[in-house]
Amino acid sequence: MLLETRALTANYGQFRALFGVDVTVDAGECVAIIGANGAGKSTLMRSITGVLRNEPGMVLHRGESIGALSSAEVMKRGIAMVPEGRRLFPSLTVEENLLIGGQMRKAPGPWNLAAIYDLFPILRERRRNPGTALSGGQQQMVAIGRALMSNPELLLCDEISLGLAPVVIRDIYAALPKIREGGAAIVVVEQDIGKALAVADRVYCMMEGHVTLAAKAGDVTREAIHAAYFGEAA
Amino acid sequence: MILVDTLVQGILLGGLYALFAAGLSLVFGIMRLVNLAHGDLIVFAAYLVLLGVSLLGLSPFVAALLAAPIMFVLGWLLQSAVLNRVLGKDILPPLLVTFGLSIAIQNGLLEAFSADSRRIPAGALEGASINLGIVTVGVMPLLTFASAIAVIVALNAIFYQTALGRAFRATSDDTVTAGLMGIEPKRIFAIATGLAMVVVTVAALYLGMRANFDPSVGPARLLYAFEAVIIGGLGSLWGTLAGGIIIGVAQTFGAAINPEWQILAGHIAFLLVLLVKPRGLFPRAVD
Numbered sequence: 426m427l428l429e430t431r432a433l434t435a436n437y438g439q440f441r442a443l444f445g446v447d448v449t450v451d452a453g454e455c456v457a458i459i460g461a462n463g464a465g466k467s468t469l470m471r472s473i474t475g476v477l478r479n480e481p482g483m484v485l486h487r488g489e490s491i492g493a494l495s496s497a498e499v500m501k502r503g504i505a506m507v508p509e510g511r512r513l514f515p516s517l518t519v520e521e522n523l524l525i526g527g528q529m530r531k532a533p534g535p536w537n538l539a540a541i542y543d544l545f546p547i548l549r550e551r552r553r554n555p556g557t558a559l560s561g562g563q564q565q566m567v568a569i570g571r572a573l574m575s576n577p578e579l580l581l582c583d584e585i586s587l588g589l590a591p592v593v594i595r596d597i598y599a600a601l602p603k604i605r606e607g608g609a610a611i612v613v614v615e616q617d618i619g620k621a622l623a624v625a626d627r628v629y630c631m632m633e634g635h636v637t638l639a640a641k642a643g644d645v646t647r648e649a650i651h652a653a654y655f656g657e658a659a
Numbered sequence: 660m661i662l663v664d665t666l667v668q669g670i671l672l673g674g675l676y677a678l679f680a681a682g683l684s685l686v687f688g689i690m691r692l693v694n695l696a697h698g699d700l701i702v703f704a705a706y707l708v709l710l711g712v713s714l715l716g717l718s719p720f721v722a723a724l725l726a727a728p729i730m731f732v733l734g735w736l737l738q739s740a741v742l743n744r745v746l747g748k749d750i751l752p753p754l755l756v757t758f759g760l761s762i763a764i765q766n767g768l769l770e771a772f773s774a775d776s777r778r779i780p781a782g783a784l785e786g787a788s789i790n791l792g793i794v795t796v797g798v799m800p801l802l803t804f805a806s807a808i809a810v811i812v813a814l815n816a817i818f819y820q821t822a823l824g825r826a827f828r829a830t831s832d833d834t835v836t837a838g839l840m841g842i843e844p845k846r847i848f849a850i851a852t853g854l855a856m857v858v859v860t861v862a863a864l865y866l867g868m869r870a871n872f873d874p875s876v877g878p879a880r881l882l883y884a885f886e887a888v889i890i891g892g893l894g895s896l897w898g899t900l901a902g903g904i905i906i907g908v909a910q911t912f913g914a915a916i917n918p919e920w921q922i923l924a925g926h927i928a929f930l931l932v933l934l935v936k937p938r939g940l941f942p943r944a945v946d
Contacts, residue, residue: 474839497839516829517828517832
């Protein structure tokens with residue numbers, strides 16, 4: 426098991442955001458986590474990446490508890506994050522944004538600057554621009570490339586289609602199979618159910634801090650998703 | 660002729676203020692921390708250099724070279740053990756802690772070196788001057804100014820051409836996302852403060868060679884440094900040099916009119932710049 430959460434809870438002060446979440450990700454697989462706004466998807470990502478700390482045994486990477494590690498230490502174990510809202514560094518150029526993704530973890534693998542520019546050719550043209558001068562879609566490409574630069578074994582993508590035009594979303598999702606070919610497991614957090622199911626092997630649906638559905642992407646029915654997503658029968 | 664001379668002396672004096680300010684600017688730019696003990700740390704480093712000169716018989720420049728790594732380590736420890744604990748959304752705790760540190764350093768120096776004013780002996784350099792035709796300038800002010808330029812060029816090279824500089828800028832932009840990139844912000848902050856203390860050592864060398872100093876002169880240096888940083892625009896190193904020059908020029912012109920006006924003229928120039936450009940001359944795009 427590459428990554429596992431066991432009865433994971435998370436709080437923001439008095440407010441509990443996750444109530445015993447169990448999720449697993451195997452090496453090389455693609456897992457979708459869907460759910461409405463406020464379902465706890467981003468909190469789950471923050472808990473896995475060490476932005477929110479948690480108790481021993483709640484988040485396991487290759488069987489070892491990583492809940493007490495800083496996000497930098499989690500990243501160095503090979504778990505890279507494409508954060509919600511892209512969060513490019515405004516003081517860095519496109520190329521510097523990419524470089525910084527790989528400078529703290531040198532792991533062998535298919536991803537380097539040239540490979541990222543082949544994956545997203547527009548970035549090669551814009552490499553001297555400030556990262557934040559790009560369109561939303563191009564910024565998303567930089568954020569994905571930046572995470573890939575460390576050659577992670579697990580890539581977490583938080584809301585990568587949020588706020589983007591459909592044609593841009595198509596381009597970004599077209600890159601995911603190529604990323605899988607590189608060997609990384611992928612977790613996509615999505616509100617767009619159709620997009621998520623199209624790329625994922627397995628899907629989890631979350632609602633109000635609970636996992637309400639866990640299924641193979643091919644097996645799941647429209648009705649089951651509707652019930653898990655909205656908490657009511659279709 | 661006198662006008663040109665005053666202007667040149669003012670610009671060169673600005674180099675000294677820029678040296679005082681560069682470390683402050685560096686630390687503020689990366690972690691939004693105003694170190695109120697900055698001036699006292701300069702005085703501390705000046706005593707360190709003085710010890711090297713008087714106890715070991717070294718030249719001031721060699722003594723500064725030895726003091727620099729010591730100051731780097733002290734800066735690293737200060738940041739790791741103290742300042743990292745109080746950095747956060749609230750700006751008050753770091754201000755209080757560095758204010759306390761300022762008092763502690765002053766009293767520690769008073770205990771160790773007494774209130775007597777000292778000077779780092781610089782030998783023949785002290786009185787040397789060069790005739791540039793229109794004006795005659797002292798070698799020491801010229802050296803100070805050249806060092807300020809060198810320090811700023813070096814810091815800019817680190818900032819914009821190294822992986823460390825990339826990490827500095829990324830951490831300054833967004834500590835959480837920097838963490839997701841494998842960067843430990845607290846480690847970056849410790850390196851930054853260490854680096855600032857190396858700059859402080861350079862400032863201390865010239866402070867000590869150009870004028871008398873005693874344990875109480877730190878806060879006034881902090882004030883000039885702070886004004887230079889604010890005039891230049893927070894976080895911009897070349898802006899800090901410009902800020903230092905503006906204060907230096909204002910002071911020499913003030914002194915030319917009436918010697919009592921020297922300090923006042925510098926502060927008035929600071930206020931005028933703030934009135935016209937509240938964010939400084941070269942504010943950063945993102946803040």
